[in-house]
Amino acid sequence: MKIHEYQAKDLLRAAGVPVLAGRVATTPAEAAAAFTALGTPVCAVKAQIHAGGRGKGQVKGSGQRGVELAKSAADAERIAAGLLGKTLVTIQTGPEGQSVRRVFVESGCAIDRELYCAVLVDRRAGSPVLIASTAGGMDIEEVAARTPELILSEPFDPDRGLAGYQARLLAARLKLPTASWRHAETFFRRLCRAFVDLDASLVEVNPLVLTKDGTLVALDAKMTFDDNALYRHKDVAALRDEAEEEPAETRAAAAGLSYVKLNGTIGCLVNGAGLAMSTMDLVKYHGGEPANFLDVGGGADVKQVTEAFRIILSDKNVKAILVNIFGGIMRCTTIATALVEASKTVGFTVPLVVRLEGTEVEEGKKILASSGAAIITADGLTDAAKKVVAASKA
Amino acid sequence: MSILVDRDTRVICQGITGKVGEFHTRGCLDYGTRMVGGVTPGKGGDAVAGLPVFDTVAEARDATGANATMIFVPPAFAADAILEAVAAGIELVIAITEGIPVLDMARVMPVVHASKSRLIGPNCPGVITPGECKIGIMPGYIHTPGHVGVMSRSGTLTYEAVWQLTQLGHGQSTCVGLGGDPLVGSSFIDILGLFQNDPDTHAILMMGEIGGSAEEEAAAYVKEHVTKPVAAFIAGRTAPPGKRMGHAGAIISGGKGTAEAKLAALRDAGIEVADSPADMGAALVRAIERRG
Numbered sequence: 001m002k003i004h005e006y007q008a009k010d011l012l013r014a015a016g017v018p019v020l021a022g023r024v025a026t027t028p029a030e031a032a033a034a035f036t037a038l039g040t041p042v043c044a045v046k047a048q049i050h051a052g053g054r055g056k057g058q059v060k061g062s063g064q065r066g067v068e069l070a071k072s073a074a075d076a077e078r079i080a081a082g083l084l085g086k087t088l089v090t091i092q093t094g095p096e097g098q099s100v101r102r103v104f105v106e107s108g109c110a111i112d113r114e115l116y117c118a119v120l121v122d123r124r125a126g127s128p129v130l131i132a133s134t135a136g137g138m139d140i141e142e143v144a145a146r147t148p149e150l151i152l153s154e155p156f157d158p159d160r161g162l163a164g165y166q167a168r169l170l171a172a173r174l175k176l177p178t179a180s181w182r183h184a185e186t187f188f189r190r191l192c193r194a195f196v197d198l199d200a201s202l203v204e205v206n207p208l209v210l211t212k213d214g215t216l217v218a219l220d221a222k223m224t225f226d227d228n229a230l231y232r233h234k235d236v237a238a239l240r241d242e243a244e245e246e247p248a249e250t251r252a253a254a255a256g257l258s259y260v261k262l263n264g265t266i267g268c269l270v271n272g273a274g275l276a277m278s279t280m281d282l283v284k285y286h287g288g289e290p291a292n293f294l295d296v297g298g299g300a301d302v303k304q305v306t307e308a309f310r311i312i313l314s315d316k317n318v319k320a321i322l323v324n325i326f327g328g329i330m331r332c333t334t335i336a337t338a339l340v341e342a343s344k345t346v347g348f349t350v351p352l353v354v355r356l357e358g359t360e361v362e363e364g365k366k367i368l369a370s371s372g373a374a375i376i377t378a379d380g381l382t383d384a385a386k387k388v389v390a391a392s393k394a
Numbered sequence: 395m396s397i398l399v400d401r402d403t404r405v406i407c408q409g410i411t412g413k414v415g416e417f418h419t420r421g422c423l424d425y426g427t428r429m430v431g432g433v434t435p436g437k438g439g440d441a442v443a444g445l446p447v448f449d450t451v452a453e454a455r456d457a458t459g460a461n462a463t464m465i466f467v468p469p470a471f472a473a474d475a476i477l478e479a480v481a482a483g484i485e486l487v488i489a490i491t492e493g494i495p496v497l498d499m500a501r502v503m504p505v506v507h508a509s510k511s512r513l514i515g516p517n518c519p520g521v522i523t524p525g526e527c528k529i530g531i532m533p534g535y536i537h538t539p540g541h542v543g544v545m546s547r548s549g550t551l552t553y554e555a556v557w558q559l560t561q562l563g564h565g566q567s568t569c570v571g572l573g574g575d576p577l578v579g580s581s582f583i584d585i586l587g588l589f590q591n592d593p594d595t596h597a598i599l600m601m602g603e604i605g606g607s608a609e610e611e612a613a614a615y616v617k618e619h620v621t622k623p624v625a626a627f628i629a630g631r632t633a634p635p636g637k638r639m640g641h642a643g644a645i646i647s648g649g650k651g652t653a654e655a656k657l658a659a660l661r662d663a664g665i666e667v668a669d670s671p672a673d674m675g676a677a678l679v680r681a682i683e684r685r686g
Binding site for chain 2: 328
């Protein structure tokens with residue numbers, strides 16, 4: 001689960017990690033009031049959306065940046081007016097962009113150097129790891145790919161946390177002035193503690209700032225959380241902003257389905273995540289473009305499958321649907337019954353290609369054949385892919 | 395011969411009194427697995443599917459001589475169940491449970507590594523040696539006894555691959571579901587080593603996914619240590635990067651994790667790559683033929 005920057009900063013502040021004072025605003029007038037209340041000569045006015053790259057992002061139409069500096073309350077009001085209710089396009093939002101509903105007005109600080117740090121779980125080390133780099137404010141994936149030696153990492157035990165010496169080691173390698181090492185130790189250890197205590201899956205601070213007076217401050221903050229652990233963090237779960245999420249994905253999650261919207265024309269309904277991903281690959285291999293990833297899981301019932309079809313069909317780009325089921329625990333008869341049921345209640349407006357294999361496959365095929373529903377059956381993966389690609393282009 | 399499990403493996407189920415645990419315990423019994431009991435705290439003395447239920451894994455082990463466990467305990471308690479199995483000295487711990495918090499697994503991993511137990515999973519379909527022993531949720535009938543070792547991070551994709559192999563007349567020595575979570579007990583490398591040393595495994599088919607660097611590491615291991623024919627498929631070649639899970643995983647591995655990087659590493663190691671998921675079984679056949 002993702003949250004906004006201002007929410008992440010609230011959580012970090014509560015965990016004792018240094019962040020700047022700031023206020024969230026939903027109207028230009030509130031932004032002006034926030035500037036006055038903060039009482040600093042310069043404030044940053046930052047669009048709050050669940051996507052990165054805001055600083056370089058542009059508002060559709062005006063070209064205004066997603067983050068700008070204000071030197072007066074009137075400035076803050078003008079910048080906020082240019083963001084609120086507008087669509088911001090960044091490298092992470094895709095060309096359609098994302099609607100800005102809130103801005104965060106944050107006091108400025110005197111920046112000496114910009115650094116990078118993040119906490120996440122390293123698969124290879126089998127533990128959380130603190131990553132830091134002198135290359136702050138940049139695209140970290142690019143830094144990792146081009147200059148991996150600039151990426152420092154320190155794995156730590158979740159219960160013991162980051163050791164003091166590990167924090168000092170990083171401080172030294174980041175070439176922080178020795179007078180700032182104590183600040184760095186506090187900052188890094190508390191950041192790692194917050195990551196563990198909140199069951200985060202990522203805490204990213206980019207840039208992490210060394211101020212002119214030698215302290216460290218999280219100038220930006222991005223946090224995502226382990227969905228599997230949200231049950232024990234009701235306060236974090238309450239920060240969910242559904243308005244920022246793809247409506248179809250939210251709807252799918254509520255029905256116990258795993259759905260990711262893509263930009264193609266072939267809707268996919270599959271059981272199992274690996275097979276679902278492979279089905280997308282298969283569609284593309286045969287010249288089509290998948291419209292979505294959809295995993296109905298191992299034990300989907302008629303209701304879930306019907307909802308899955310409704311979600312797929314709500315995407316107006318869908319020109320054909322491919323159902324690919326390898327019945328293991330899920331019986332082919334269950335999915336066939338659900339398909340027939342769904343075709344009656346949902347009403348298919350596009351061709352439907354079905355490939356069934358596995359448990360009770362023959363009985364399943366009979367159910368489809370005798371239903372009279374307009375279903376194109378396929379034998380094997382390749383046949384299914386060719387048929388659905390042809391149907392989508394017909 | 396086979397790896398990990400055979401007809402002599404004695405299996406208990408942790409979470410046997412739950413609906414799912416009971417269902418799959420019966421499925422394993424039907425397949426011929428030597429299920430010897432189950433564990434649910436507070437339900438000791440009960441019986442499920444004709445098997446005795448114990449309060450603790452230690453009791454179950456002492457009473458039944460179990461050397462393997464299949465875990466269906468709900469996610470919030472599953473990490474604890476793994477720790478209990480390890481503490482009781484169960485040699486093979488197979489965690490089927492999906493949805494365990496990642497940091498719970500981060501706490502479990504060092505304990506498993508310091509023990510003599512091997513953990514498979516979590517969030518995996520289990521392990522099967524066709525015709526001998528099935529521990530997990532895979533449909534038994536699609537498998538045939540034979541000589542291809544199969545391993546994968548994904549459940550239904552494994553079924554697909556096994557089905558293709560069976561149809562091409564290639565049976566399987568053992569099929570291992572490694573699990574789809576960021577932190578799992580056994581890696582491709584661990585299982586590759588076992589397959590390489592198993593005289594009954596003549597070729598290896600592996601299914602990987604985008605993200606992380608496990609496939610690259612497996613490729614390097616194959617190049618160095620594996621003399622048997624290997625074929626592979628990587629799922630998610632078309633997944634858009636912006637939507638990828640474990641987005642920051644690529645930071646650590648220095649830009650690795652993309653399908654392209656994985657495929658290049660696999661090919662470089664002499665592994666036969668399936669371009670389409672429909673081609674997995676055929677790729678394995680090509681790998682065998684290439685070796686003559």
